[in-house]
Amino acid sequence: MAPVRTTARQKPDAVTVGAVEAARSALLGDVDDASDIGEHLGHEVEGERLVTHYFACARPGYVGWRWAVTLTRASRQRTITVDEVVLLPGDDAIVAPAWVPYRERIRPGDLSPGDLLPVEDDDPRLVPTYSFGDDPLDTDEKAQVRDVARELFLGRPRTLGPEGREQAAQRWWDGDGGPGSPLAQAAPDSCDTCGFLVRLNGPLAETFGVCANGDANDDGRVVALGHGCGAHSEVRLAKKHEPQPMPEPYVDDLAADNVESF
Numbered sequence: 466m467a468p469v470r471t472t473a474r475q476k477p478d479a480v481t482v483g484a485v486e487a488a489r490s491a492l493l494g495d496v497d498d499a500s501d502i503g504e505h506l507g508h509e510v511e512g513e514r515l516v517t518h519y520f521a522c523a524r525p526g527y528v529g530w531r532w533a534v535t536l537t538r539a540s541r542q543r544t545i546t547v548d549e550v551v552l553l554p555g556d557d558a559i560v561a562p563a564w565v566p567y568r569e570r571i572r573p574g575d576l577s578p579g580d581l582l583p584v585e586d587d588d589p590r591l592v593p594t595y596s597f598g599d600d601p602l603d604t605d606e607k608a609q610v611r612d613v614a615r616e617l618f619l620g621r622p623r624t625l626g627p628e629g630r631e632q633a634a635q636r637w638w639d640g641d642g643g644p645g646s647p648l649a650q651a652a653p654d655s656c657d658t659c660g661f662l663v664r665l666n667g668p669l670a671e672t673f674g675v676c677a678n679g680d681a682n683d684d685g686r687v688v689a690l691g692h693g694c695g696a697h698s699e700v701r702l703a704k705k706h707e708p709q710p711m712p713e714p715y716v717d718d719l720a721a722d723n724v725e726s727f
């Protein structure tokens with residue numbers, strides 16, 4: 466571990482900087498096992514007459530951690546006061562990964578039956594159905610609008626906005642149903658000429674449809690019009706791929722009775 470150096474921001478206080486043994490004693494008073502405390506690594510000047518001394522941590526499982534003992538003293542006093550004794554991770558320490566909220570950890574396919582995944586009020590993918598585009602309402606007003614829309618049976622309170630539509634289109638385009646998938650690259654023809662393609666409504670219909678071929682890998686999925694597969698409705702086998710006709714049957718009527726005996 467690299468030694469800790471005095472910072473240049475503050476003028477070092479000779480008394481607190483030199484109080485290494487006082488810091489070690491304070492540490493020994495706090496740590497159950499003295500063998501957990503290693504060599505003095507250095508100090509850092511935190512402020513006026515305020516210094517933190519660092520000691521290596523020899524405790525198993527704490528590679529790269531260090532004990533930090535912060536000392537101070539009053540003006541014109543030589544008596545040292547211990548402010549704090551803590552164990553801190555150093556640059557090489559093994560620490561737990563940063564906390565990621567549950568909502569951000571969820572990935573497509575993670576939901577199990579019964580799981581709930583609420584959508585935020587200001588989810589940028591959705592806009593109020595009554596106004597497509599900018600949403601001038603704050604959260605309380607949105608809740609009221611949703612209640613009224615529900616009571617009046619006006620249909621869905623929110624609908625996919627431009628951002629949500631673009632995200633979906635990009636995901637589908639880049640996914641297995643897009644034109645760049647291995648299946649599409651090797652397909653004899655594309656979905657836009659296939660009889661099994663079910664057309665969508667709305668802006669996404671210009672680029673996507675749904676495959677309705679029960680024999681195809683993409684049955685029931687959104688596919689790009691430029692996607693395709695070998696189960697295309699108009700695909701025909703080339704002559705060389707067609708099954709060869711069976712030869713005329715040969716009736717073998719040779720039996721013991723037909724053989725002349727010598």
Ligand code: SF4
Nearest residue numbers: 656659676678681694
């Ligand atoms: S069968 Fe194949 S080509 Fe036809 S719509 Fe489905 S994925 Fe597209």
